[in-house]
Amino acid sequence: MEKKRKSVPITYEGEGSLIQPPDLEAFREWNRRKPKELIDKMMTEEEAVDRYVENGDYIGFELYGTVRCPMSLTRALVRSGKTDFSIAGQGVTELEYLLATDRVREIDFTYIALEVYGVSKIVRRAVESGSVKNVVEWSNAGLTWRFKAAAMGVPFIPARSMLGSDTIRRSAAKVIECPFTGQKIALLPALILDVGFIHVNRADKYGNCQIDGISGFAFEMSRACKRVIVSAEEIVDTEQIRKSPDRTIIPYYLVDAVVHAPYGSWPGEMADMYDRDEEHYRMYVEMQKTPEGTAEYIKEWVSDLPNHQALIDKVGIERLESLKIKGGAQ
Amino acid sequence: MSERYTPSELLICLASRVMEDGTTAFIGTGIPMLAASLAQSMQAPNLVAVFEFGGTGAILEKLPLAVGDMRTYNKALHASGICDIMETSQRGFIEYGFLGGAQIDPYGNLNSTCIGDVLKPKVRLPGSGGGNDVGSCCWRTIAIMPHDQRRFVEKVDFITTPGYLSGPGAREEAGLPANTGPYRVVTSLGVLDFEEKSKRMRLISVNPGVTVENVVENTGFELLMADSIEENDPPTDDELKILREKVDPDGLYR
Numbered sequence: 210m211e212k213k214r215k216s217v218p219i220t221y222e223g224e225g226s227l228i229q230p231p232d233l234e235a236f237r238e239w240n241r242r243k244p245k246e247l248i249d250k251m252m253t254e255e256e257a258v259d260r261y262v263e264n265g266d267y268i269g270f271e272l273y274g275t276v277r278c279p280m281s282l283t284r285a286l287v288r289s290g291k292t293d294f295s296i297a298g299q300g301v302t303e304l305e306y307l308l309a310t311d312r313v314r315e316i317d318f319t320y321i322a323l324e325v326y327g328v329s330k331i332v333r334r335a336v337e338s339g340s341v342k343n344v345v346e347w348s349n350a351g352l353t354w355r356f357k358a359a360a361m362g363v364p365f366i367p368a369r370s371m372l373g374s375d376t377i378r379r380s381a382a383k384v385i386e387c388p389f390t391g392q393k394i395a396l397l398p399a400l401i402l403d404v405g406f407i408h409v410n411r412a413d414k415y416g417n418c419q420i421d422g423i424s425g426f427a428f429e430m431s432r433a434c435k436r437v438i439v440s441a442e443e444i445v446d447t448e449q450i451r452k453s454p455d456r457t458i459i460p461y462y463l464v465d466a467v468v469h470a471p472y473g474s475w476p477g478e479m480a481d482m483y484d485r486d487e488e489h490y491r492m493y494v495e496m497q498k499t500p501e502g503t504a505e506y507i508k509e510w511v512s513d514l515p516n517h518q519a520l521i522d523k524v525g526i527e528r529l530e531s532l533k534i535k536g537g538a539q
Numbered sequence: 540m541s542e543r544y545t546p547s548e549l550l551i552c553l554a555s556r557v558m559e560d561g562t563t564a565f566i567g568t569g570i571p572m573l574a575a576s577l578a579q580s581m582q583a584p585n586l587v588a589v590f591e592f593g594g595t596g597a598i599l600e601k602l603p604l605a606v607g608d609m610r611t612y613n614k615a616l617h618a619s620g621i622c623d624i625m626e627t628s629q630r631g632f633i634e635y636g637f638l639g640g641a642q643i644d645p646y647g648n649l650n651s652t653c654i655g656d657v658l659k660p661k662v663r664l665p666g667s668g669g670g671n672d673v674g675s676c677c678w679r680t681i682a683i684m685p686h687d688q689r690r691f692v693e694k695v696d697f698i699t700t701p702g703y704l705s706g707p708g709a710r711e712e713a714g715l716p717a718n719t720g721p722y723r724v725v726t727s728l729g730v731l732d733f734e735e736k737s738k739r740m741r742l743i744s745v746n747p748g749v750t751v752e753n754v755v756e757n758t759g760f761e762l763l764m765a766d767s768i769e770e771n772d773p774p775t776d777d778e779l780k781i782l783r784e785k786v787d788p789d790g791l792y793r
Contacts, residue, residue: 233630277575298666322665324568324605325791329665336663346652346672349591350625350692357622369629370675373713374648375698377668379657384714414712423593423612424620480609501585 216266220393221375221384224343228295228315229267231364231399239435243462247415247447250467254285254440254517257466261436262291266403269297269356269434270304272425275477275485278303279408281517282440282472286406287312290511297402298344299352299426301329302477302493305372306511308335309503315343317400319352331503333466346379347371351397351428358399360432365396405434407459408473410480412441413449416464419456422480440470468484470517472529483532489524541614544774546685546727547792548782549746551577552774553725554637554683563587564635565628565673566611569792570683571637572603576786589633591669593619602787604667625669628676631716636677638670642695643684645760646709647676647702647721647738650695653724657697667699674700675715679722686726691758728754730771734763744769 252260260270283303287310296304298318305321306315309331321332335341347355350370360364371377372384372395387394407427409418418439420427431437433522439459444467450457473479476486476493496502514520521529544552547570554574556582558564560583566575576599577590587596592607592759593691596616603610612618627633640649641664651670656660674680684690702721706708711717720738724731741763742754751768787793 234753273607276592276605276607277610320666320668323666333663337660338657344657346657346667346676348667349621349669350629350672351667353621353625366679369714369716370625370672372675372715373698373704373710374671374675374701375657376652376671376700379697393712395714422609423590423607423618425592425607426621428620429622441725469625476607485604485608 215390217385218382219385219388223380223382225379225381226343227381227398228317228343228345229400229402231359231401233362233364233399234385236359236401236435237362241387245462247461249414250416250464250475251414251444252466252468254281254468254470255289257282257438258285258289258291260287261438261465262286262404264291265293267295269402269405269430270300271405271407271427271430273299274301275490277408277420277425277479279406279440280475280477281467281520282406282408282438284514284520285369285518287507297352297400299349303406305329305331306507307498308341309507311340313341316341316345317347317352318344319347319349320519324495330498334500345381346376350378351380351382352400352430355397355400356426356429356433358397359401360429363399365398367394368397369394371395400433402430402434404436404438404439405430408440408470409459410482411445412439412442412467413442413445413447414467415447415461416459416467417447417450417457417461418459418464419450420458424458427458431463432465436465436492437463438466438468439464440468440473442471442479444469464523472521473517475524475529481534483529483534493522509536544779545793548774548779550683550725550727551721551772551782551792553730553746554681554776555581555598557681557723557725558583558586558712559636561585562634563589565589565591565633565637565677567605567637567639567669568638568674572599572788573782573792574637575599576602576772577719577782580781580785581778588625589627591624592621593624595624602791625672626674631678633677634679634716636673636680638674638682638700639684640670640682640699641691642690643682643724644692644695644702646704646706647682647724647733647740648695648698648704649682649700649702650697652697652699654696659789670700678719680720681722682724684724684726686728686754687757688759693760693777694774707738728757737763739763741765742768744771746771752782
């Protein structure tokens with residue numbers, strides 16, 4: 210007898226567009242082709258961006274705010290002139306640099322602002338002027354769980370967040386009646402990124418990465434990306450990784466490029482290594498308020514610098530050392 | 540008298556007093572961090588502060604400036620990641636959640652996404668961040684707001700974070716976890732709760748020197764009134780001393 214096919218009723222669909230529809234078979238094929246040998250992946254920020262970022266890519270950054278953020282990579286990305294990106298809108302300064310230089314067309318938006326310093330004027334100008342063409346809303350958990358679904362290799366993840374709100378209305382999530390409980394549940398589509406930028410405390414030349422302090426969403430996002438560019442405060446021998454493999458959050462086979470970037474999170478902070486450069490950050494917060502100030506800042510602190518070493522020289526090693534945490538790792 | 544404390548300090552003290560010892564609180568940026576830190580030094584030394592990017596059980600000695608910074612797991616019990624924290628909340632472990640926003644409506648729905656039409660916003664605001672997740676899955680949420688007609692509106696421009704949505708039963712109907720929702724709104728004028736049957740906002744106390752009429756004038760919708768409306772105590776000398784010397788010595792929130 211033919212089995213009656215039952216389908217799960219969709220009770221609600223968000224109006225937002227699915228910027229990056231997940232193609233799980235293509236992701237599997239991609240991952241199958243990624244090299245599994247231990248290959249030396251050391252290169253500069255410029256080489257990494259040149260090789261692994263394309264115009265129109267969907268990009269994500271980790272971590273958040275001004276914490277362990279891949280700023281040296283972001284500066285190189287801005288200098289590269291590459292553009293027309295879609296971004297996972299979970300962050301602050303990295304995303305502001307891209308928005309300020311008009312590189313972003315679509316955003317899966319959860320939070321882009323300055324935390325205790327308030328609303329980002331750069332975001333306001335970019336979104337209110339329409340230079341960003343498409344904004345789709347998510348919650349923080351929602352966006353991260355989308356990474357998690359991709360990391361699991363499944364097309365969606367069920368969640369009890371976002372339900373009933375305009376956030377879900379302007380998202381690309383769907384709601385179903387759960388086939389097990391009968392309760393309504395949100396389905397969040399897997400988000401497979403083209404490229405992820407992650408700054409870590411230490412890595413070996415193959416890309417085995419260890420992170421001190423909270424791990425944010427490095428675990429999930431690194432596994433949701435087709436290409437991962439890592440910058441590390443410290444490059445260590447693989448022997449050191451092998452002594453504490455439980456500390457490895459991102460294993461080498463996920464990683465395409467490893468960049469040695471001491472003070473790579475500056476003006477943000479790095480767990481157990483250095484504090485946020487509050488004085489510089491406050492200056493930035495003031496300058497981002499106007500288009501002129503923003504342009505001036507980007508020119509002076511991003512575009513006019515040839516590389517990360519030039520930034521370190523410009524800030525001055527004495528000042529950077531003064532940010533170091535006493536008794537910290539570095 | 541008016542010089543003794545600032546409006547921010549009053550808000551921080553009122554929010555701080557709501558928290559019970561030995562519970563968990565999901566802490567966002569800004570005033571909630573100061574309130575939690577103050578509560579740890581006052582009535583709630585065993586308040587477990589939970590930060591969305593992975594810090595659990597921190598001792599809040601220095602004011603965190605970001606929900607992921609090192610101070611959010613200062614001498615903490617656990618440093619994990621956002622999935623762990625959000626899933627912990629989804630499993631029902633987190634009692635209080637702090638929220639804020641540009642607008643709030645009678646049902647405690649909050650807007651932190653946009654002023655005007657979301658597709659062509661007059662003002663683009665920061666977005667949900669963890670707000671929606673806190674409002675969805677914490678047991679009891681506390682909104683902290685400046686109180687005026689622009690913010691307390693009949694209908695928010697965008698429901699970023701669900702309160703009681705359209706009223707009784709709406710959260711459950713939408714699929715949100717049962718028995719969750721807005722608990723208190725702490726404002727520059729007073730403290731409000733939500734009446735059990737209608738799930739509408741109700742004034743329960745006014746701040747020092749504030750009248751019920753002041754609150755009504757500054758609210759853009761009809762407020763329910765508690766049977767007896769108390770006057771909140773001003774910040775005590777102890778609270779102010781701890782706030783100024785320990786919690787926020789740099790005066791970021793004065």
